[in-house]
Amino acid sequence: MNSEPPVxxxxxxxxxxxxxxxxxxxxxxxxxxxxxxLLTDYLHSNVGNKxxxxxxxxxxxxxxxxxxxxxxxxxxxxQWKGTKVTAQEITDLWDGLKQSxxxxxxxxxxxxxxxxxxxxxxxxIAKELKEKSQAKPGSFFWVLDPVMGDNGxxxxxxxxxxxxxxxxxxxxxxxxxxxxxxLLSEVKITDFASLRAAVETLHSRYNLPHIVITSVSLxxxxxxxxxxxxxPAHTMSVVGSTRTSTGKSRLFSITFPVFEAYFSxxxxxxxxxxxxxxxxxxxxxxxxxxxxxxxxxxxxxLDLPLAKAAEKVLASMHEVLSRTCEAMQxxxxxxxxxxxxxxxxxxxEERAKTVHLxxxxxxxxxxxxxxxxxxxxxxxxxxxxxx
Amino acid sequence: MNSEPPVxxxxxxxxxxxxxxxxxxxxxxxxxxxxxxLLTDYLHSNVGNKxxxxxxxxxxxxxxxxxxxxxxxxxxxxQWKGTKVTAQEITDLWDGLKQSxxxxxxxxxxxxxxxxxxxxxxxxIAKELKEKSQAKPGSFFWVLDPVMGDNGxxxxxxxxxxxxxxxxxxxxxxxxxxxxxxLLSEVKITDFASLRAAVETLHSRYNLPHIVITSVSLxxxxxxxxxxxxxPAHTMSVVGSTRTSTGKSRLFSITFPVFEAYFSxxxxxxxxxxxxxxxxxxxxxxxxxxxxxxxxxxxxxLDLPLAKAAEKVLASMHEVLSRTCEAMQxxxxxxxxxxxxxxxxxxxEERAKTVHLxxxxxxxxxxxxxxxxxxxxxxxxxxxxxx
Numbered sequence: 013m014n015s016e017p018p019v020x021x022x023x024x025x026x027x028x029x030x031x032x033x034x035x036x037x038x039x040x041x042x043x044x045x046x047x048x049x050l051l052t053d054y055l056h057s058n059v060g061n062k063x064x065x066x067x068x069x070x071x072x073x074x075x076x077x078x079x080x081x082x083x084x085x086x087x088x089x090x091q092w093k094g095t096k097v098t099a100q101e102i103t104d105l106w107d108g109l110k111q112s113x114x115x116x117x118x119x120x121x122x123x124x125x126x127x128x129x130x131x132x133x134x135x136x137i138a139k140e141l142k143e144k145s146q147a148k149p150g151s152f153f154w155v156l157d158p159v160m161g162d163n164g165x166x167x168x169x170x171x172x173x174x175x176x177x178x179x180x181x182x183x184x185x186x187x188x189x190x191x192x193x194x195l196l197s198e199v200k201i202t203d204f205a206s207l208r209a210a211v212e213t214l215h216s217r218y219n220l221p222h223i224v225i226t227s228v229s230l231x232x233x234x235x236x237x238x239x240x241x242x243x244p245a246h247t248m249s250v251v252g253s254t255r256t257s258t259g260k261s262r263l264f265s266i267t268f269p270v271f272e273a274y275f276s277x278x279x280x281x282x283x284x285x286x287x288x289x290x291x292x293x294x295x296x297x298x299x300x301x302x303x304x305x306x307x308x309x310x311x312x313x314l315d316l317p318l319a320k321a322a323e324k325v326l327a328s329m330h331e332v333l334s335r336t337c338e339a340m341q342x343x344x345x346x347x348x349x350x351x352x353x354x355x356x357x358x359x360x361e362e363r364a365k366t367v368h369l370x371x372x373x374x375x376x377x378x379x380x381x382x383x384x385x386x387x388x389x390x391x392x393x394x395x396x397x398x399x
Numbered sequence: 400m401n402s403e404p405p406v407x408x409x410x411x412x413x414x415x416x417x418x419x420x421x422x423x424x425x426x427x428x429x430x431x432x433x434x435x436x437l438l439t440d441y442l443h444s445n446v447g448n449k450x451x452x453x454x455x456x457x458x459x460x461x462x463x464x465x466x467x468x469x470x471x472x473x474x475x476x477x478q479w480k481g482t483k484v485t486a487q488e489i490t491d492l493w494d495g496l497k498q499s500x501x502x503x504x505x506x507x508x509x510x511x512x513x514x515x516x517x518x519x520x521x522x523x524i525a526k527e528l529k530e531k532s533q534a535k536p537g538s539f540f541w542v543l544d545p546v547m548g549d550n551g552x553x554x555x556x557x558x559x560x561x562x563x564x565x566x567x568x569x570x571x572x573x574x575x576x577x578x579x580x581x582l583l584s585e586v587k588i589t590d591f592a593s594l595r596a597a598v599e600t601l602h603s604r605y606n607l608p609h610i611v612i613t614s615v616s617l618x619x620x621x622x623x624x625x626x627x628x629x630x631p632a633h634t635m636s637v638v639g640s641t642r643t644s645t646g647k648s649r650l651f652s653i654t655f656p657v658f659e660a661y662f663s664x665x666x667x668x669x670x671x672x673x674x675x676x677x678x679x680x681x682x683x684x685x686x687x688x689x690x691x692x693x694x695x696x697x698x699x700x701l702d703l704p705l706a707k708a709a710e711k712v713l714a715s716m717h718e719v720l721s722r723t724c725e726a727m728q729x730x731x732x733x734x735x736x737x738x739x740x741x742x743x744x745x746x747x748e749e750r751a752k753t754v755h756l757x758x759x760x761x762x763x764x765x766x767x768x769x770x771x772x773x774x775x776x777x778x779x780x781x782x783x784x785x786x
Contacts, residue, residue, distance in 0.1 A: 015770055015771030015774065015775070016771075017767070017768055017770070021768065066453075066456055068767075069453055069457075069766070069767040070456075070457065070767075070770070072767050072768050072770070073767060074767055074768075075767070112756050112760070113753075113756055113757060113760065114760060366500075369499050369500055370500060373499070373500065373501060379456070380404070380455075380456040380457075380459050380460060380461055380462070381404055381408065381459045381461075383402055383404070383457070383459070384402030384403075387402065388402070
């Protein structure tokens with residue numbers, strides 16, 4: 013395998029949480045308050061910005077990480093809590109970088125940001141970087157994962173939604189899941205027609221250059237829609253589009269098998285890989301000197317750099333998740349037969365929690381040992397044009 | 400290049416500072432207090448545990464990072480300061496890991512730890528892991544960089560020295576520089592005889608299995624000592640030894656060229672690489688099942704896993720530093736001709752500081768783009784037996 017990085021020198025500002033969605037999955041451990049798990053997650057888990065930073069660095073990017081969930085350092089960690097960075101703190105951190113001339117970024121990746129004001133502060137950083145890049149089109153590119161919720165449920169405050177609506181026009185590529193795409197477009201996605209309408213609304217209302225919806229579970233092609241050839245139950249699709257100069261969509265989808273287990277950090281891995289592969293896809297062409305790396309109108313959906321990038325990203329995702337599944341199963345077989353799960357003196361609830369802890373640990377993404385999957389994945393799932 | 404990691408599955412607890420020695424090099428930036436630079440270093444620089452974690456992960460280790468310098472999160476970052484984790488906090492963090500069954504480590508790497516009590520807390524973690532491994536010899540290995548000072552100057556409080564003297568017997572491999580080796584052995588190193596005496600004292604007084612002194616600038620071999628073939632001015636050596644069963648040394652040295660520039664984080668890179676290469680050197684032999692991976696007495700200095708590991712480590716170091724030097728020079732040429740260095744209205748002192756900031760940034764280790772140097776370096780500098 014070639015050890016040359018897939019991208020030219022690329023400086024990325026990564027703004028996200030270290031703990032991210034894992035918070036949602038935390039729970040009380042025997043005789044310890046809930047905060048312990050957050051703490052150990054922080055130390056131990058591959059979630060949030062930790063995953064994004066590792067993926068970006070592994071693929072050759074120089075990364076400055078601005079973590080949006082920080083930790084108080086009270087003398088007694090028993091009172092320890094994850095605390096959210098305020099908007100003012102984000103702005104101050106940014107001013108600090110500027111003051112030391114550390115504010116030159118080719119790309120920015122933003123993920124979970126706590127609260128509407130903090131979202132706006134991140135938007136202001138993007139705005140400043142975008143303005144600075146005006147003189148040199150294509151020299152700055154913002155990949156925004158507008159983390160708001162999933163499966164019809166918000167997991168942020170209500171006012172975060174209008175905050176994203178107010179700044180999403182600054183992004184070059186957004187990575188909403190189906191629910192977040194609905195929130196931004198205000199179009200409910202129930203079939204292919206409404207999916208297209210949602211994407212076109214995002215293109216036109218926000219002038220958004222590139223969109224990838226990361227989890228679509230509709231039958232998308234005529235073949236899929238016919239009763240005899242429905243996609244198997246355990247598949248999902250990403251749907252992407254790069255707008256034309258007149259704001260029309262160029263839609264493609266990539267369908268891939270879904271794993272039964274829940275892995276945290278997959279969204280962050282996806283986003284970081286998109287940053288790298290998008291940069292790679294335009295690096296050797298003249299597109300890199302065009303604002304937002306927008307392909308000419310005569311480029312077909314399947315020839316879009318976005319489609320090429322997404323194929324590689326999903327290939328890496330699938331390989332890492334396959335290997336994580338295997339390793340997880342082996343670890344669980346070992347652990348559940350082992351001492352902690354069988355520990356004496358646990359009542360039923362405590363035992364269930366111990367098993368859950370062991371399962372959480374076993375389900376951590378296996379990134380460090382599967383660098384090859386990040387760097388040189390084999391593309392198995394190809395983009396299909398949607399029309 | 401093979402993308403398989405050089406080591407089998409390896410879980411490492413990395414205890415060190417994120418900012419490390421960089422603190423020493425901080426300085427006031429125009430119109431901003433000193434704390435800014437610390438802040439931006441934290442966000443941006445490849446120092447301390449950030450480097451160690453990246454190197455360990457890149458080479459296939461699963462890493463839990465316990466950072467010994469944390470940051471207060473006052474609402475106003477203008478009052479922000481790096482604060483040191485207390486001994487109690489380290490102990491609490493460790494208890495948290497245990498509580499979640501996240502305390503199974505094959506290796507531990509510890510670097511800069513603030514204060515004597517915190518050093519002792521880290522020693523207690525090592526002691527516990529070591530005791531747990533008694534039933535399975537070789538299943539835990541502690542690499543300790545006893546960070547205390549350099550070039551005759553302490554940069555920790557005086558009581559850190561006896562703290563290290565009190566726990567260094569728990570370590571499997573220590574990585575002192577020449578000054579730190581003197582502090583621990585209480586032998587002043589001025590020539591080859593005193594170097595040997597220092598190493599043998601470390602072996603015998605602390606029962607230390609493996610020692611690598613990371614910066615020795617003496618003529619070490621008879622050839623080097625003769626006037627006509629002194630080593631060129633810009634070389635340095637590491638000196639290593641694995642003790643025999645009777646506590647005798649088996650000394651080797653590796654001499655390598657020194658770069659003129661100052662790079663921060665080199666000690667952390669060295670230590671992390673030693674962890675990986677030491678593990679690799681014993682992984683496929685029966686040594687891995689012996690306490691402290693101690694070679695039999697008939698193994699020659701040059702055949703020690705320690706010597707093999709150190710050769711690979713220095714090869715990686717040299718390649719990364721060479722590439723960093725090239726990239727640094729290119730960046731400096733660009734920057735010093737550019738806008739910030741020429742900014743209007745700076746007085747002489749301010750301009751000097753700006754140039755210093757730009758130089759600091761340019762001197763950051765180029766790790767992300769030189770993964771191949773970490774993974775598959777070409778060995779140029781070979782170990783030589785010292786007798």
